[in-house]
Structure formats: C-alpha cells, structure tokens
Amino acid sequence: MAKIKPGKNTSKKEVIIKSASVLFRTRGFSAATMRELAEAVGVEAPSLYNHIGSKSEILQAICFKVANAFNDQLAAIETQQVNTISKLEHIIRFHIQMMMNYYDEVFVANHDWKHLEEPYLSNFLMQRRNYEKRLVAIMEEGIRKKECKNLNPFVVVLTMLSAVRGLEFWQRHKKNISVKVLEDDMVNQLLKGITAK
Amino acid sequence: MAKIKPGKNTSKKEVIIKSASVLFRTRGFSAATMRELAEAVGVEAPSLYNHIGSKSEILQAICFKVANAFNDQLAAIETQQVNTISKLEHIIRFHIQMMMNYYDEVFVANHDWKHLEEPYLSNFLMQRRNYEKRLVAIMEEGIRKKECKNLNPFVVVLTMLSAVRGLEFWQRHKKNISVKVLEDDMVNQLLKGITAK
DNA sequence: AAAAAAAACTAATAAGCGTTAGTTTTGTAA
C-alpha cells in the first residue's frame, strides 16, 4: 500500500496540502471529501489526521500561503524607485507568474475563501481589502504625476486584478500560447489598450 | 405560516429559483442545503419538491438562463453593421449590465457550473467554448481591418471576459461608483489602455 | 536488538444531506 512520500524538504503535511489544493480546485472545497483527499494521498482518511487538524485547517493553510506571497511581493514593489506604470507592470507580471506557478493554490484562495471559519475569514478579507487599497494608492500616484489617464483608480485596479485572475481559464490554452506572449500582450492591453493608434 | 407568494407573472418555481440564486451565490452550490433554501422561501424543505425536481435541476435552470441571455445578445451584435471596436464595446457593456441586473444568477453560472450533471455539464461547456470562439472571430476581424493592435486575440478576449467578470467584487462598491463611470472607465481601459498619451 | 515515537490501520459515531411517503391543509370551480 502506498505511503505518503515526503521529498527532501517537504513534510507530509505539505504533501497533503498540495494534494488538497489540486482536489479543492477541481471539486470545490465543499464538494471535496476527506476520503477523496486520502485516496489522492494514498492513505485511509483517518490517517490524514495524524498530520492535519481538520479539513478547515487545510483551507486556511492554502489561503494564507497565497495571501502572504502577494503581500510580500507588493511590499517589495512599493519600495522600488520607479514610475507608476512600471510598478503596475511588475504587479501584473507577478500575478501572472503566481497563476502559472501556483495555479491550484491561487485558484482555491480565490474561490473558496468564503468557507474559511472565523476569525480566519475576517482576517483574510481584511488582507484583501488592504491589498486593493495599496494598489489604488499606486494608481492614484500615477494619476497625480500625469503618468496615467484620469480614470477611477478603483475601476482600474479591480479591472487589472480581475483580468489576471481570469488566467484561471488559461490552463487549457497553455500549450497554444507561450507565457511570454501571454504576459506581454496582457500587460500591453491593460496598460495601453487594444485600439490601434 | 408564510407561503410562497408568486407575483403577477412569476410562478412559484421561479420564486424558488431566484431564492436559490441568492443562496447559491452566498454559500456556494455544494454548501447550500435544501433546508436553507426552504427557509429562504418560507416553507419546509419537502414542500419545495412540489415545484422543482431536484437541487441539481435548479442549478441547471440558473446556468442555462444565463447562457441563453449571453448567446442571444451576441447573436444580435454579430449582425450589426458597425466596426469592431463598437462591437467589442457593446459586448463589454452588455456583460456589465448583466452583472448589475442579474448578479446572483451570473455569479452562480460562473462559479458553480462545474456541479452540473451530465449531459448538462458538457452542453454548458460547449456553449462557453463556442461563445469565446465567436468573440475571438470578432477580434480577428478587427486585427485584419487594422482597427485593433496585433495582439493575440485569445488573450484579448479572455482578458476582457475576465475583467467584466470581476464585477463580482463590485457589489460592495456599488454605492461609491456610478454604473456610468464604471462602464465608461472599464471600456476605456480595456479598449484604449490607461497610459496617458 | 530493544524501546519509543510516528503514522498507518479498522471500526464506529453523531450529524447532516437530498429526497420520498403518506397525510392534512388550502385554494378553486361546480
């Protein structure tokens, strides 16, 4: 019978969480069962509880891992001494890369955060709101310095965030379009539009 | 005891489906229970089955109502004798309006279609793919006629679709930003970009 | 090799699920 095989630096808990990310993405958190997760890991369901506390705890681990990654990267970009358009470009590219490299985790964080329990739910939502506000602040600076059009900064930021989030639908076109074309064309469209001059 | 109160032209089945749209949006299809739905409608759970066949049937009704609305509108736009940018603008504005007027239904169709049962699942996905292809065809024509930049049409279309889909997050900012500003700024950004000339 | 710790197993629990059966109430038409 198959055992949990942790790699060099991955604990069994991390293996379970990675499997759960894939399972939760495909089935959704509520529809996914611990028995399904156990089968994916290669173990009986009760054995999972030697490594994790509960189903909900797994969701917490996934959501906050993603949230932390985005927060850390934004903090780094905020301190950069470059113009606003460059900052926005960096952010867009980072979102795209997160989507490519941590597809399952980002998807789950985007879709199933509502199933977090308190106080994790409130904490997560607070972090999201804060993230949006920091992006809006960047955009507002760009407008002030006349680098950006005078559009509603909230609209711009959420349009950008939504657009990159839409990369969820891209996994199935992954083979047809290179990541470079994807990144460049998306940055181009969001920052400069699609209308020919 | 409260009864199901159908309006002039709304059957009790429609009342149930509308309540289910709100419930499924807030709780997610899998997490939502028939007992919760019954309470929202003001009835005991088994009474629902005098009007609907199953929980799954409700999801089907929601998803295909939304799919039909988008398909019909796109068909109308396709026959219009206007330039490509105008067509894309119409499509974006229609998506925004659908999001504003049928928020719950569109949200559920976007999030919970994966819980449709066969053959409805395959049918729904086929319609989605077809919809995307028709949008790509419009964008390709725009590139051919030099109305649009030579960007990857798939990237452009899915960026647009994703951006308008992101209006899901907008309900909470509804009071701060008028629909007109929202529509105009979003169209402006997606078609002409945010960078100042 | 023996002892201790970690992690697997089987069995079972209480709770909640969608749904059905059977009955009673309500609304409508003759």
Added chain:
DNA sequence: TTACAAAACTAACGCTTATTAGTTTTTTTT
C-alpha cells in the same frame, strides 16, 4: 357546499460526511 387539485405539512429513510477511538504496523532512536 361539495368535490377536486395543488401544495403544504410531519416523519422518516438511506446515504455520506468529518471526525474520534482504539489497535497495529512501521520507522526512528538508543
């Protein structure tokens, strides 16, 4: 007012859920 149909009710079924208890196997440490 009586007859009929629609739609509500209560009770319950069979199934699945996450999780716990108790035991055995495997791995690690001494």
